[in-house]
Amino acid sequence: MNSAIALGSPARFRWRWTWLTPLILLIAVMAGTAIGETSIPLETILKVLANRLWGAGYAVDRIDAGIIWSYRLSRAILAACCGAGLALAGVVLQALLRNPLADPFLMGISAGASTGAVAVTITGIGAGAMTLSLGAFAGAGLAFGLVVLLAHAASSGTGGGRGTQAAGAIILAGIAGSQLFNALTAFIIAKSASAEQARGIMFWLMGNLSGVRWDDVLLGLPVALGGLLICLWHRRALDAFTFGADSAASMGIAVRSVRGILITAMALVTAVMVSKVGAIGFVGLVIPHAMRFLVGSRHTRLVPASALAGAVFLIGSDILSRILVPGQALPIGVVTSLIGAPAFAMILVRGTKIR
Amino acid sequence: MKLAAERVDWTVHGHKLLDDVSLAVEAGETFGLIGPNGSGKTTLLRVLAGLRRPKSGRVLVDGLPMTRMRQRDIARSISFVEQQAETLDRIEVREAVALGRTPFLSPLRSWSDQDDAIVSRALDDVGMRHLAGRLWHTLSGGERQRVHIARALAQQPSILLLDEPTNHLDIRHQLSILQLVRQLPVTVVIALHDLNQAMDCDRIGVMDAGRLVDIGTPRRVLTADRLQRTFGVHADILDDPQDDRRILRFRHAL
Numbered sequence: 023m024n025s026a027i028a029l030g031s032p033a034r035f036r037w038r039w040t041w042l043t044p045l046i047l048l049i050a051v052m053a054g055t056a057i058g059e060t061s062i063p064l065e066t067i068l069k070v071l072a073n074r075l076w077g078a079g080y081a082v083d084r085i086d087a088g089i090i091w092s093y094r095l096s097r098a099i100l101a102a103c104c105g106a107g108l109a110l111a112g113v114v115l116q117a118l119l120r121n122p123l124a125d126p127f128l129m130g131i132s133a134g135a136s137t138g139a140v141a142v143t144i145t146g147i148g149a150g151a152m153t154l155s156l157g158a159f160a161g162a163g164l165a166f167g168l169v170v171l172l173a174h175a176a177s178s179g180t181g182g183g184r185g186t187q188a189a190g191a192i193i194l195a196g197i198a199g200s201q202l203f204n205a206l207t208a209f210i211i212a213k214s215a216s217a218e219q220a221r222g223i224m225f226w227l228m229g230n231l232s233g234v235r236w237d238d239v240l241l242g243l244p245v246a247l248g249g250l251l252i253c254l255w256h257r258r259a260l261d262a263f264t265f266g267a268d269s270a271a272s273m274g275i276a277v278r279s280v281r282g283i284l285i286t287a288m289a290l291v292t293a294v295m296v297s298k299v300g301a302i303g304f305v306g307l308v309i310p311h312a313m314r315f316l317v318g319s320r321h322t323r324l325v326p327a328s329a330l331a332g333a334v335f336l337i338g339s340d341i342l343s344r345i346l347v348p349g350q351a352l353p354i355g356v357v358t359s360l361i362g363a364p365a366f367a368m369i370l371v372r373g374t375k376i377r
Numbered sequence: 378m379k380l381a382a383e384r385v386d387w388t389v390h391g392h393k394l395l396d397d398v399s400l401a402v403e404a405g406e407t408f409g410l411i412g413p414n415g416s417g418k419t420t421l422l423r424v425l426a427g428l429r430r431p432k433s434g435r436v437l438v439d440g441l442p443m444t445r446m447r448q449r450d451i452a453r454s455i456s457f458v459e460q461q462a463e464t465l466d467r468i469e470v471r472e473a474v475a476l477g478r479t480p481f482l483s484p485l486r487s488w489s490d491q492d493d494a495i496v497s498r499a500l501d502d503v504g505m506r507h508l509a510g511r512l513w514h515t516l517s518g519g520e521r522q523r524v525h526i527a528r529a530l531a532q533q534p535s536i537l538l539l540d541e542p543t544n545h546l547d548i549r550h551q552l553s554i555l556q557l558v559r560q561l562p563v564t565v566v567i568a569l570h571d572l573n574q575a576m577d578c579d580r581i582g583v584m585d586a587g588r589l590v591d592i593g594t595p596r597r598v599l600t601a602d603r604l605q606r607t608f609g610v611h612a613d614i615l616d617d618p619q620d621d622r623r624i625l626r627f628r629h630a631l
Contacts, residue, residue, distance in 0.1 A: 122465055255484045262479045265462035265525075271428050272459075273532065274452025274480030319466040
């Protein structure tokens with residue numbers, strides 16, 4: 023047994039399946055591009071890509087080409103970025119807060135980001151893509167701070183930050199935070215938006231990828247990749263939090279700065295994703311837990327696995343949202359919640375004991 | 378490595394948990410910390426481990442003030458076994474022990490065979506090699522404690538701090554852990570509840586209400602008078618005729 027375990031030690035396993043990652047991602051993006059109201063054969067997609075990337079000059083239907091390049095491909099790529107980003111945010115929050123139920127959506131971070139983004143949209147400060155994300159970031163940071171303070175106050179009598187009681191506290195604090203920020207969002211909309219604006223915003227809030235263009239990918243892709251790199255860079259620090267912050271500090275982790283860097287990065291990732299596609303729920307909760315079962319809880323494997331699975335999950339959800347009700351696109355948040363809520367219930371019932 | 382505290386104070390919400398504590402632990406020494414519940418043993422260990430910065434006073438590692446060291450450098454010299462550290466993660470014993478290598482790894486310097494060997498040796502040291510593949514939540518309290526000690530050993534520290542490490546262990550494992558700790562060629566500061574076990578330390582310090590009230594060899598410090606004043610028990614001190622060892626026999630609480 024000894025030698026077998028020595029061979030299968032945490033770091034050794036790492037590269038064996040890595041080559042599959044780009045393949046799976048590519049297949050998912052292709053599927054996201056091919057499937058929809060009008061399905062497009064793979065051959066056409068490849069031709070359009072070849073035309074675009076190398077100027078190959080294949081003859082393709084111009085409408086097909088337009089749909090593929092301007093709508094579906096950018097949409098699938100941004101869906102992948104969002105899924106990866108939100109899953110990573112879940113991984114990091116669960117590791118740092120030592121709480122299996124930590125998730126950007128449940129903790130109200132997404133709600134805060136929505137409030138920030140809506141406030142920027144309606145007041146029209148700058149109104150560019152960047153200011154929208156910055157507004158979302160401000161809202162996300164505010165919400166996170168508020169929720170953590172509240173959870174800390176609620177559980178300080180029970181040893182603050184550990185165990186199931188703290189897990190409950192963070193959910194309760196998250197509910198309070200979400201309610202507050204959703205109410206603020208509704209208030210801002212009711213007070214300032216026209217009926218037309220309000221409808222648009224409401225649809226966007228539920229999670230909506232239909233407006234995605236290449237500009238959005240240009241911001242979303244670097245943010246998702248940056249988030250992934252930051253998580254991978256700090257993978258050992260995330261591991262070191264296994265037995266809590268003090269234990270991490272005793273193993274040489276500069277707890278304050280590492281926490282600061284990772285949580286700021288994840289709030290930023292969440293904010294950018296929310297500002298692009300609205301608040302999509304449960305990705306950050308369901309994906310990391312599912313991946314822990316598949317690859318274990320060490321972050322050398324968990325981080326890339328969650329990013330990949332999050333990306334595939336959101337592309338899949340986007341496909342479902344397009345084909346579930348014929349002739350009508352559901353908000354993607356509806357699909358992820360329909361899948362995520364039961365999974366959340368399952369974690370709640372048996373998962374808080376063993377992650 | 379030497380470890381010293383100079384006039385250390387620590388206050389929480391106006392309560393003084395450490396009050397002007399000074400001590401110097403020599404290289405290679407096994408130093409026992411004893412004292413009743415709430416006397417500040419754990420707090421002192423946390424300050425010595427660099428987990429809490431003293432409100433006033435300072436901690437020196439081989440003469441170097443800890444405030445000038447990076448957390449990572451502290452962790453390369455000092456490892457700390459907390460009284461209770463739990464996790465909900467599905468983590469294997471070996472993975473938990475491997476965490477001890479954290480201060481020696483960086484994002485770019487990855488895991489090596491040498492790290493593997495160190496982890497295996499640490500598992501051997503605490504007699505947990507045969508459970509290396511077990512999941513954390515299937516372990517008993519004593520096994521968990523031994524994993525934590527193995528994790529601290531995998532850090533290859535020059536100074537090992539232990540907070541009541543024998544708490545959850547049966548007598549066999551208590552004795553084997555203490556024997557192991559004494560044999561290690563490192564400086565050890567160990568908080569102990571069992572005063573008879575404290576008899577085996579080179580020196581002991583007595584904590585009482587946040588103050589270090591006495592330091593010295595166990596024979597000099599553990600007197601009937603001290604047990605009465607600090608611990609509130611009446612005890613007889615016996616000498617075992619076989620090996621001339623001191624034994625404390627506790628009669629009753631005062």
